[in-house]
Amino acid sequence: MSQTEPDEQELEEQLELSTDTRGILERHNLRPLWEVEDDFGNTIDDLEADIWKWEDIQAAIDGVEDDVPIADLPPGFQRRVAVPINASFGNAISNTIYVGVQTVSPGETAPAHRHGANALRFTIDGSEDMKTVVAGEEFPMADNDLITTPQWEWHDHVNDSDETAAWLDVLDLPLVLDSLNARNTFENHELERQPVTKTQGYWGSQYGQGRPEGASKDKDIPGPFEGIREATPPHRFKWSEMLKSLRQRAENANPDPYDGYSLSYVNPATGSPPLFPTMSFRAQLLQEATDEHFHNTTEVYFVVEGEGATHVDGEALEWGERDIFVVPPDATHHHEPEDEEAILLGMTDRPVFEAMNFYAEASPSS
Ligand SMILES: [Fe+2]
Numbered sequence: 001m002s003q004t005e006p007d008e009q010e011l012e013e014q015l016e017l018s019t020d021t022r023g024i025l026e027r028h029n030l031r032p033l034w035e036v037e038d039d040f041g042n043t044i045d046d047l048e049a050d051i052w053k054w055e056d057i058q059a060a061i062d063g064v065e066d067d068v069p070i071a072d073l074p075p076g077f078q079r080r081v082a083v084p085i086n087a088s089f090g091n092a093i094s095n096t097i098y099v100g101v102q103t104v105s106p107g108e109t110a111p112a113h114r115h116g117a118n119a120l121r122f123t124i125d126g127s128e129d130m131k132t133v134v135a136g137e138e139f140p141m142a143d144n145d146l147i148t149t150p151q152w153e154w155h156d157h158v159n160d161s162d163e164t165a166a167w168l169d170v171l172d173l174p175l176v177l178d179s180l181n182a183r184n185t186f187e188n189h190e191l192e193r194q195p196v197t198k199t200q201g202y203w204g205s206q207y208g209q210g211r212p213e214g215a216s217k218d219k220d221i222p223g224p225f226e227g228i229r230e231a232t233p234p235h236r237f238k239w240s241e242m243l244k245s246l247r248q249r250a251e252n253a254n255p256d257p258y259d260g261y262s263l264s265y266v267n268p269a270t271g272s273p274p275l276f277p278t279m280s281f282r283a284q285l286l287q288e289a290t291d292e293h294f295h296n297t298t299e300v301y302f303v304v305e306g307e308g309a310t311h312v313d314g315e316a317l318e319w320g321e322r323d324i325f326v327v328p329p330d331a332t333h334h335h336e337p338e339d340e341e342a343i344l345l346g347m348t349d350r351p352v353f354e355a356m357n358f359y360a361e362a363s364p365s366s
């Protein structure tokens, strides 16, 4: 630095305001920037790395399921969910992405509602008879299937199987509710279950190899999903198909240095990632240790298969199947599968940073 910065007391003496000026400022709710600039960027603490082990989550969701039927939950979201809380943030795993582990017992329904936040389900324990109903269509939830819930679209969860179903809910709730303060975007349906008005596979079929005449990427011509404009359509990404694509990639392409063999889930309406305007998701097959990097975005992970460790600023988060962990912004990290391979579901708030032209990434070695 070429100049010596004045200390705080010197600054106050140099910049002392007259009593008159101070009075005018105070009467009209004005403050000099130099007195408030240090307040910016300090309203929340820095996010820290953290991990939740599946055996602990399992014990928690089993206990909550035994103690509380969904029907007894108070009005509101009416979902039976155990929510990983990052102690450095306070009410979710991060300040942008929320994850929760939801259960629905055999014969139970999680009632229909809708909200402005983007949402998806990633099935942990599911079956063809566990269904999430979205925009009039029943979507079966087989293990590791990912099902989108468009913004402001009705959805309810119905367990017609004889086993408890569990899945990961992922939403941009902290961003929507805490940062944007968009609180009036929630509504309960008048019925517990919305009417099923579409045949199974309808929404996916309209965004597959054929589309109805007139539907295009042109923003003035709506796609087959007539919900809120430009919301991600309802879609079931079958894990069996994602896994085949991932294996094809491993056999025919080079791994990404930082994420292994990695495929991003696409928005069916555009054919490109990100899946949502606020969150992007990828399936990652790791066959060897990745290189270190860091970025100004947050990454949340769910371990689909295998064991290993993710090293975050020198701390090893040792993970096994179904564990959930978070890598905070600007932390140097790399992944290391323990055995031959591991598969992760990677979730990131990167689309928000890219929309603001604000994304930055680097490798310590570069
Ligand atoms: Fe919901």
Ligand SMILES: [Fe+2]
Residues within 6 Å of the ligand: 258, 293, 295, 299, 333
């Ligand atoms: Fe990363």
